[in-house]
Amino acid sequence: MSYRLYVRPLPPFSDPGENPEDRLFNWVLYDAGGDAQAQGSRDRRSTIEQTLSQNGLEGVLLAGLIPGDEALFCTADIPAKQSRFINQALPYAVEEQIAQDIDSVHLALGPHTPEGYRVAAVDRDRMATWLELFRGWSHTRLDAIYPDASLLPMTEGGWSICLDGESTMMASDRGEWLSMQSANLGMFAHTLAVPPSEDVVAEVPVVIYATDTEFEEQQAVLGELMAPGRLSVRRESLALMPLELLAHSHHHHLCRPINLCQREFSVKGGKASPFKPWKPLIAVAAVWFVVQVALEAGMGFYYQQQADDMRQQAMAVYKNAFPNDSRTHAGNVKRVIEGQLRMAGSDGPDVDFVTLMKYTGQQYSEVAGSVTFNSINYSQSRGELVVDVRAQSYDRLSALRNGLSGQGLEAKIGSVVNESSGARGRLTVSGG
Structure with a gap:
């Protein structure tokens, strides 16, 4: 079961990173079902971490809430749809809405609305300090940082207000x-009560959240808020601290906050990869594999070149010994030489009638059934065996001739005549 921890630091906020061990937090722990499992107020970080440890929780998603006035809400009308172009145009689209150098501001992009993209702007140095405050907690993984007021549940067509001591959080249905200061709430109410000149006067719904104690203490402020007749005010009592309202609203998607952890302040999602400690070794292995493949390919190319050179040298030697042989090539020179050596070893330098008949008969047996010998003549003076042969096709005659050539003999086919029943010709075989 996944858990989410909502943490909200308590003032003073002059330097969020000063003495982090002494800083106090309000916090609430939610389970995946949306039930609060634990909460605390004015606790140190060590106390919260100890609570998580005692309950055996690991990898709890941490959402840090910073004061709403730390981040400015603005809108950006950007016609582009690709994120790369949107991020490039974003500083120029909101520059006039921000009262400081745009280069010193961190911009977090929210969802698109009919008015444009919702944007949160926060001082870059302050954002770095807030990130440092929430990052690295034991048993947790930082998931997001939100302006606290942006987590208020939205009121359709109006405003949500949460009284929180001397300060007040507010959010509109536009996501703003x-x-x-709570003392200035009456002035804000009068601003809401004055409608724009082009609008028809209508009531603006306002929902006020506070504890019963807050309602009692802020009677004067509430009187000012409820005085203008255009506001339709409804009270909602909180049983505990405002943080639980914010956590409940976020967990049940009753708000549309903007996560400030983007771009250079982004935090990695998901669990740490189990391969992370092995990344250097994997990188070395990958480099070794590439080098090994390149080496093997290079050696293969080298040996192929050597083999080609050897074949060319062998053919050069053979051509030097048999300059008139045009049928032998690098692919069959070995077989031709072996046949010639066998003939030389068995019959000596002269090839007689018996030897020629022996090899011709062997090749005839290989193609028996498709080749017929009609007559055989032998010329002792020329050392040639002349065979009148008939075959089913010229290819069979060629097969007989090639077989004799493979034995180191010289074989020729002449006087070929193609007939309807096959092909006939004259096969002349000599010692070569």
């Missing part, structure tokens, strides 16, 4: 959020 802001924080202000």
